[in-house]
Amino acid sequence: MRAVIDTGDPGLEEWKRLFGQLWRIRAFEGQVQTLAAAGEVPGFAHLSTGQEAVAVGVCAHLGREDALFTSHRGHGHVLAKGSDARAMLAEIIGRSTGLCQGHGGSMHLVDAPNGVLGATGVVGGNLPLAAGAAWAAQARGKAAISVVFFGDGATGAGIFHETVNLSVLWQLPVLFVCENNGYAEFTSREEHSTVGSVRAFADPYGMAAATVDGNDLPAVFEAAREATARVRSGAGPYLLECMTHRMAGHYVGDAQHYRSREELAAVTAKCPIERMKRRLLGLAVAREELDAIGEAAIREMAQAVADARAGAPADPRMALCHVYGAPALQANPGAGE
Numbered sequence: 001m002r003a004v005i006d007t008g009d010p011g012l013e014e015w016k017r018l019f020g021q022l023w024r025i026r027a028f029e030g031q032v033q034t035l036a037a038a039g040e041v042p043g044f045a046h047l048s049t050g051q052e053a054v055a056v057g058v059c060a061h062l063g064r065e066d067a068l069f070t071s072h073r074g075h076g077h078v079l080a081k082g083s084d085a086r087a088m089l090a091e092i093i094g095r096s097t098g099l100c101q102g103h104g105g106s107m108h109l110v111d112a113p114n115g116v117l118g119a120t121g122v123v124g125g126n127l128p129l130a131a132g133a134a135w136a137a138q139a140r141g142k143a144a145i146s147v148v149f150f151g152d153g154a155t156g157a158g159i160f161h162e163t164v165n166l167s168v169l170w171q172l173p174v175l176f177v178c179e180n181n182g183y184a185e186f187t188s189r190e191e192h193s194t195v196g197s198v199r200a201f202a203d204p205y206g207m208a209a210a211t212v213d214g215n216d217l218p219a220v221f222e223a224a225r226e227a228t229a230r231v232r233s234g235a236g237p238y239l240l241e242c243m244t245h246r247m248a249g250h251y252v253g254d255a256q257h258y259r260s261r262e263e264l265a266a267v268t269a270k271c272p273i274e275r276m277k278r279r280l281l282g283l284a285v286a287r288e289e290l291d292a293i294g295e296a297a298i299r300e301m302a303q304a305v306a307d308a309r310a311g312a313p314a315d316p317r318m319a320l321c322h323v324y325g326a327p328a329l330q331a332n333p334g335a336g337e
């Protein structure tokens, strides 16, 4: 933690708060896992267990006015940005009290008043949207920046390269945060790409970039502090590659036959929460205080599930509202025959 304390250290109370944020994401997704296993989550649920330090370390530097875009693995990012856990859970289990009135679900969380302009299940689909929001901020002369979280697999999509090229050309205020967990679904990075480091993709485009240990909260915090400050200053886009590991399967229910027991044990040993706990213990924070922070997060999320469940189910008659098509087209396709 020393290096961080020397440069922009937010102080012990803030580190404890951020440790609590790691726990809030872990506890939130623990609830999602239980709900999904019980069949209460329509569609797939992808957990970010093991990757929480990226969400917390980056979002610590964002305000509500900054735009955030995320992927199919986005619960942690949205929570760390400050969205309401109850409304998120209600969305995930299809309640009308959800962030999107239950129309979007786990992979399509949107909370515009909080700057969460969207999650998407289309791998790489969030990248040009983030550049668009950055372009809008630039055109309006606003200080806000745009941040997009995506996986290493998304860099195989052409749209990643198109977006980076234009972002550098137009010097857009966009921060690309790649969570490099070494897998795209069930395929390891070695099996699907000849380019090991995602950071290397920045060089030919002349984009500033850094790679950081994504399981080390203070390291991510410091790297993101530099990256966001640079993007805010008008110096153009930035790529922050966070090396991390997903401790769970690709989705809830993935038996992970493609990973050895040894690999899973090694990944579990790198848990970002345990790591931060050791750091804080080293700074003489009492074990009891840290345990209480985790327990409070678990209680908060259990209550959030109860609150979410109390909401009315999304009304199927509303399914075609808030879409681009005119309501008349949705009412009765057979009319006029």
Ligand SMILES: Cc1ncc(C[n+]2csc(CCOP(=O)(O)OP(=O)(O)O)c2C)c(N)n1
Pocket: 072, 073, 121, 122, 123, 124, 150, 151, 152, 153, 154, 155, 179, 181, 183, 184, 185, 250
């Ligand atoms: C355009 C598109 N192609 C394929 C898929 C199927 N798919 C869902 S997740 C995924 C892997 C994504 O890997 P990565 O970007 O590394 O994210 P991670 O799941 O590791 O967080 C794929 C190929 C999709 N959703 N969208």
Ligand SMILES: [Mg+2]
Pocket: 151, 152, 153, 179, 180, 181, 182, 183, 184, 185
């Ligand atoms: Mg990946």
